Amino acid sequence: MKIVRLAFLNFKNSFKSYLSLVLSLAFTILVFFNFQNIIHSDAFAILGQRNKDYIDMLIQICLTVLLCFLFFFLWYATNVFLTRRKREIGIYIFMGMSNRKIGSLYLVEISFVGATALIMGIVFGALFAGLFQMIMGAVSDITVDVRFGISIKAIKMTSVSFLSMYLFFALKGFWNITHSSVLNMISAAKQNEYLHVKPVVLLLKAALGAIVLASGYYYANKGGRNDILTNALLAVVLVIIGVYLLFGGLIPLVFQMLAACKGFLYRGQRCLWVNQTIFRMRKNYRTYAMVCIMGICSVTALATGFAMRDRYDNMVAFNHQYTFQFISNQSNIEKTTQTLLDGKSPITYQSALCALSPDSEQLLSTYSDVRQMHLLLSYSDIQRIAQEAGVTFAFAEPADDEVYYLSHLVLLSFITNGEAEPVTIAGKTYRQTQRIMTPYLGYMQKELACFYIVSDREYERLKAQSGLYYICNYKLADDSVFGEARAAFDAIVSNTDENYTARVSIDPFSNEEEWIKAVYSLCIFMFLVFIVASGCIMFMKLYNDSFEETERYTVLKKLGFSTRTLSASIAHELVTAYLLPFVVMTVSAYFSVLALGKMMRADLFVIYVVSTVVVLIVFVLFCALSIVVYQRTLLSARAKQ
Structure with missing residues (x-):
């Protein structure tokens, strides 16, 4: 008891x-x-x-x-x-x-x-x-x-x-x-206090840390098809090892070199906080490394949440570009569908174009799926329907030996190899120079067919060798008539050689992708866990260190150092303690978010900047709290003696 x-x-x-x-x-x-x-x-x-x-x-x-x-x-x-x-x-x-x-x-x-x-x-x-x-x-x-x-x-x-x-x-x-x-x-x-390490040893650790960390960055952003998960695992392991070596080698080496430079050391109160940072580095570098790694996780989690929310909005806009879409080998499909729509709902916008269908043996590409149709579109037709639907269009016409691949938005892709794949059509090989994810054909790009944009000249040349498919798209202004219109359109769906007509309809009230939005909130909570824990670890470590500094600050007070001077020294020391993990975190998180952007096929630089700024704000708050507590623990206690 x-x-x-x-x-x-x-x-x-x-x-x-x-x-x-x-x-x-x-x-x-x-x-x-x-x-x-x-x-x-x-x-x-x-x-x-x-x-x-x-x-x-x-x-x-x-x-x-x-x-x-x-x-x-x-x-x-x-x-x-x-x-x-x-x-x-x-x-x-x-x-x-x-x-x-x-x-x-x-x-x-x-x-x-x-x-x-x-x-x-x-x-x-x-x-x-x-x-x-x-x-x-x-x-x-x-x-x-x-x-x-x-x-x-x-x-x-x-x-x-x-x-x-x-x-x-x-x-x-x-x-x-x-x-x-x-x-x-x-x-x-x-x-665990600081022991002076020979510069040669620090130099070797610094060089090894830089190499290992650079290797981690390389594997994080290495494009691939079947080895992307292996690369990601390698990147995580190498970055963790590299960060520990960096804080155990390069950063102590830099501070020892700064301490050896008298012109730097004896300016202001640097002799107080620089030497103290060196003194504590040997003991605290593991803490700095852990806080840095958790900071990387924080930025990555927050960036993932922002990116997923943005991707959800874009995917919904992509899928709902049109309410109804039709593809048929019947040239009168546009007239037939318009007749069925008459009186049901105003049309916000509509478009129609003709696609070429080469035989499956005539078109070979890594991106093609033999279970889907392979359709060729002319550059002018895509430019026209983009204007009709109010979609941005900023692509130059492809050369006669080039094609553009109309792709779709994905949540994540484990194929990050961005190399263009050759496409062979009717014995001629084309260079695929762009992968376009703008919804010119809406949901049809995602599910129905593999679409390639060719130059107008090539389109006319291949037209005589290919079958013709007619595409028409409608965006209804009144969503309430969706069910009635879909039932009417079901009557014209056919799958025979003489009459092939397919319908794509997007229910405006569908919530099948609502779960993606939950990723955003989950990532926010994960971010909070990581950032709160990293801040608490740093605060706890510095708070415990403050009790070990009582004798040192007693001596400094007796030597005549003013409270203001010692307060400034404490502030510089603790700001450095928080700044070191943040700087390494900022660089490492950039490559982490860059790898995420490759898997999402999106530019996430703005999201990276916003996420980093949020983490910086949290670090500043923890740093300010640490400085106040550290100064109160040491200076106020010394003042009473």
Whole structure:
């Protein structure tokens, strides 16, 4: 009982130093619990079973990522906790306590920390479960049937997942203490401090880190077809290793070189904070690397959310470019369809054109699907229907040996090789020079046929060798007549050699792709988890470091340094501590978002900039808080002496 009471007193007295850790863990548990609660509820059943299944699958993926993140976060946090407690409980040995009792004291105390985080996460998660669903629905702009009930299964899954990992690391710390010597207990404060490393060693680590990091960037943006997932995995591993080597080699080397430059060092108060940064780099570089990696995850998650939301809007606009589309070998198809539409609804815009259908043996291309029709379109016809539909058109006419491929928007593509594929038509090979994803033919580009744009001259030359298919498209002004019009058009659908007529209709009230919008809110929550955790890790590390600086700042005060000078030195040191991970994160995240853009076949630079600025704002807030707490811990305490 004495061990429990003593552990509780230690926990109570040191709660401030645990607060950032507890809050970060509680927030992660809150998000994890609410994701579980959504899966075990029918909040998204209103969207239909297909959308609900997709959203549940996405949430399961997010839960897996959260578990992986939580594992490494607990690993780091418990190590920091153990190091700090070693310094404080080492003295108990001189009171006659055995290592086993000290380990039990640690185990009980860290259990209080974990239990507090778990209870806070589940309690607040349960209290705000309905609000969480409402926020998720509002952010995603989807209809949610808000359920205020709490799933017992979600509580069990959250508790078991967290406690199994937390107890593992707690028992690991217990084993570490019971197998530690008295010397290790007492000297724990000195074991990880800066040791001067030979510049040659730092240079080798810096060079290796730069090479490994550059290799990661290369694999992240390497185009491919069947090896894109392998490249992505290689990129993740190499970037993580490269970041650790960079913070362990290149950055310490740069600061040591700056310290050797007296003209730089003795300007302003740099001798105070530059030397202190060097002093702490050996100990803290792993923290900086972890914060940097989590920052990369934050930017990538936020950029993915923005990109997915933008892609959803574009995909909906693409698919709904026309309400009805027809393709037929009957030359009177336009007249027939207009007759059926008469009196039903005004037409916002319409278009018609003729496509060439070469034999399947005449057109060979990697992008072609033998199950689809292969149709050739003239440049002038596409330019004309673009004007009729109000779609942008900014392409020059292809040369006589070139073709443009009319593609469609995809959510993600694992084929990122952008090399143009040759197309062979009637014995002549054409260079495919552009892949166009503008909805000139709307949904028909996505499902019905493989369309190629050729020059007007080539179109006329191939016309005599090809079959003719007539295409007409309509965008109705009144969506309410969709069902009636579709029933009328069903009568002209035919699939015979003499009369081939196909209809494509897009229900204006369809919500089959609503699940994509849920990705946006899921990515926002993942971003919040990563950025809050990274900020809390940095804050917790710097807060703990502040207690180790008391003697140093006492000496500096006695040497005559003013409070203003020491405050400026602290500000420079902590700004540098936050700036280093942010700079490396900014560069690495650029390649991460660039790789995402290749898979989405979109330019995401603006999204990358916006995401980086958001992360910068969060880092600035954490940095300002760290400076205030650091200065209050050191300078106000020194002023009282």
